[in-house]
Amino acid sequence: MADRIWEALARAGAQAEERSLMSLFDGDPDRFRGFSVSLGDMLLDFSKVNIDAPALAALVELAEARGVATKRDAMFRGERINVTEDRAVLHTALRNRANTPVLVDGEDVMPGVNEVLGRMSAFASGIRDGSIAASDGRPFTDVVNIGIGGSDLGPVMATLALAPYADGPKAHYVSNVDGAHIHDVLADLDPARTLFIVASKTFTTIETMTNAKTAKAWAAESLGAAADRHFAAVSTALDKTAAFGIEPERVFGFWDWVGGRYSVWGAVGLPVMIAVGPENFLDFLAGAHAMDRHFQEAPLARNMPVLLGLIGVWHRDVMGYPSRAVLPYDQRLSRLPAYLQQLDMESNGKGVTLDGSPVSQPTGPIVWGEPGTNGQHAFYQLIHQGTNVIPCEFMVASNGHEPDLREHHELLIANCLAQSEALMRGRDLAAAEKTVKDPALAPHKVFPGNRPSTTLVYAKLDPYTLGRIIALYEHRVFVEGVIWDINSFDQWGVELGKELATALLPLVKGGEGAESKDGSTAGLLGALAALRA
Numbered sequence: 444m445a446d447r448i449w450e451a452l453a454r455a456g457a458q459a460e461e462r463s464l465m466s467l468f469d470g471d472p473d474r475f476r477g478f479s480v481s482l483g484d485m486l487l488d489f490s491k492v493n494i495d496a497p498a499l500a501a502l503v504e505l506a507e508a509r510g511v512a513t514k515r516d517a518m519f520r521g522e523r524i525n526v527t528e529d530r531a532v533l534h535t536a537l538r539n540r541a542n543t544p545v546l547v548d549g550e551d552v553m554p555g556v557n558e559v560l561g562r563m564s565a566f567a568s569g570i571r572d573g574s575i576a577a578s579d580g581r582p583f584t585d586v587v588n589i590g591i592g593g594s595d596l597g598p599v600m601a602t603l604a605l606a607p608y609a610d611g612p613k614a615h616y617v618s619n620v621d622g623a624h625i626h627d628v629l630a631d632l633d634p635a636r637t638l639f640i641v642a643s644k645t646f647t648t649i650e651t652m653t654n655a656k657t658a659k660a661w662a663a664e665s666l667g668a669a670a671d672r673h674f675a676a677v678s679t680a681l682d683k684t685a686a687f688g689i690e691p692e693r694v695f696g697f698w699d700w701v702g703g704r705y706s707v708w709g710a711v712g713l714p715v716m717i718a719v720g721p722e723n724f725l726d727f728l729a730g731a732h733a734m735d736r737h738f739q740e741a742p743l744a745r746n747m748p749v750l751l752g753l754i755g756v757w758h759r760d761v762m763g764y765p766s767r768a769v770l771p772y773d774q775r776l777s778r779l780p781a782y783l784q785q786l787d788m789e790s791n792g793k794g795v796t797l798d799g800s801p802v803s804q805p806t807g808p809i810v811w812g813e814p815g816t817n818g819q820h821a822f823y824q825l826i827h828q829g830t831n832v833i834p835c836e837f838m839v840a841s842n843g844h845e846p847d848l849r850e851h852h853e854l855l856i857a858n859c860l861a862q863s864e865a866l867m868r869g870r871d872l873a874a875a876e877k878t879v880k881d882p883a884l885a886p887h888k889v890f891p892g893n894r895p896s897t898t899l900v901y902a903k904l905d906p907y908t909l910g911r912i913i914a915l916y917e918h919r920v921f922v923e924g925v926i927w928d929i930n931s932f933d934q935w936g937v938e939l940g941k942e943l944a945t946a947l948l949p950l951v952k953g954g955e956g957a958e959s960k961d962g963s964t965a966g967l968l969g970a971l972a973a974l975r976a
């Protein structure tokens with residue numbers, strides 16, 4: 444069944460190679476309506492993807508044949524779909540604002556979810572109003588989250604995205620084990636007014652533990668034993684947070700059924716909640732919940748995450764494009780590409796199917812991007828005229844948060860729409876010749892065009908909309924993972940480097956044994972040792 448659909452898709456792809464994107468609009472005046480999908484004020488336009496109605500129908504048929512709906516329902520029901528770690532996948536329960544029961548092994552997880560959310564809200568409110576004070580009784584002015592990967596990227600991205608809503612203590616983030624990171628963050632802070640949140644699902648991650656120890660020593664240097672009152676933790680490993688000396692009432696837990704890169708909706712979101720307040724944080728959850736409901740209820744052919752996933756599969760597997768660019772025309776989404784790199788590439792950068800056999804087709808693409816308009820003045824050259832076709836995913840709000848700067852926003856929107864139009868239209872040699880005096884220059888001014896893009900528009904980047912955007916991308920990754928028959932919820936690929944780093948550390952410190960390494964690694968160890976000041 445699926446083979447037949449793939450064959451039909453391959454034929455559709457060959458046709459698309461021969462056809463101009465513009466011709467699809469010529470043949471269908473209603474194309475925008477047919478090739479876009481809405482959820483409230485949010486609209487995803489995919490009419491500038493080189494796909495026609497039969498190809499779209501074949502993709503939807505593929506989603507049906509691969510069991511996207513059944514697997515989606517199994518995820519929401521709490522089945523152990525993360526088979527290699529034997530875990531359920533229930534980040535959706537963290538934002539289940541309907542509070543309907545969600546069972547794992549027959550037990551409803553919602554009371555626990557609500558309890559942590561309630562404790563987070565009380566703690567965040569206490570920090571914000573000063574009733575939970577620093578050791579000298581004054582309010583905290585700064586919060587430093589120490590975490591990495593899923594315990595960092597989500598809160599960093601969301602804190603920046605929701606900056607207009609931030610009225611609490613200032614949030615800072617330390618992730619890199621490079622001492623430069625914690626050094627530069629602490630340089631401007633007063634230990635007497637700083638709260639640290641040590642966020643680590645496992646509470647073993649070497650970067651986070653190293654940074655946490657350094658932070659503790661820094662705080663203790665001026666506060667002595669009172670430094671303990673400047674620490675909180677977010678983890679699933681409550682024994683380890685206790686061993687680190689963090690009081691149990693300052694520990695916010697989550698569960699093994701929440702993957703790190705899917706964890707911003709729960710305790711990992713604590714620094715965001717402290718910055719913007721519990722109400723805004725709940726709006727963020729409500730937005731994600733609205734997208735969850737849409738994903739569960741809308742027919743596949745009108746389902747935003749399903750369609751975005753199918754477009755991803757079309758570009759990756761049918762058209763053979765190796766990467767995709769995420770281009771938010773929204774400065775406050777400038778950390779979204781980095782966030783999506785973990786979400787997408789750690790989830791779908793896999794080479795074996797669920798049963799361990801090699802995949803038979805390309806899986807997750809390379810995801811990258813920067814906000815527009817900055818990207819236009821940097822890498823868009825390659826997107827327009829380079830030799831790879833890079834599908835672009837634009838996003839832009841109808842309104843900024845700065846009503847006095849409306850002209851800026853109009854320019855932003857004009858640039859966003861101009862880019863997708865230029866990518867689609869291109870400019871042929873005849874048109875290029877008209878723009879130059881010297882005909883030898885004309886080929887340099889040719890734009891191949893026919894370059895696909897999607898555009899997501901929304902009223903305003905508020906907490907509810909941010910929740911919808913992130914949940915949209917989470918489910919898109921899920922849909923693609925189901926079609927590729929891979930496990931989107933494990934991350935074995937990050938292990939080998941960690942093991943080797945542990946083994947290399949004694950050699951970096953000057954220990955014997957470099958000769959047991961390959962020639963390059965031994966040579967680099969020697970070169971770095973020789974340069975050591």
Ligand SMILES: O=P(O)(O)OC[C@H]1O[C@H](O)[C@H](O)[C@@H](O)[C@@H]1O
Pocket residue numbers: 591592593594642643644645646647648651703704789934937
């Ligand atoms: O939250 P932690 O247990 O400290 O993990 C932090 C990160 O490190 C791991 O190596 C994984 O690649 C990520 O998925 C995870 O988010």
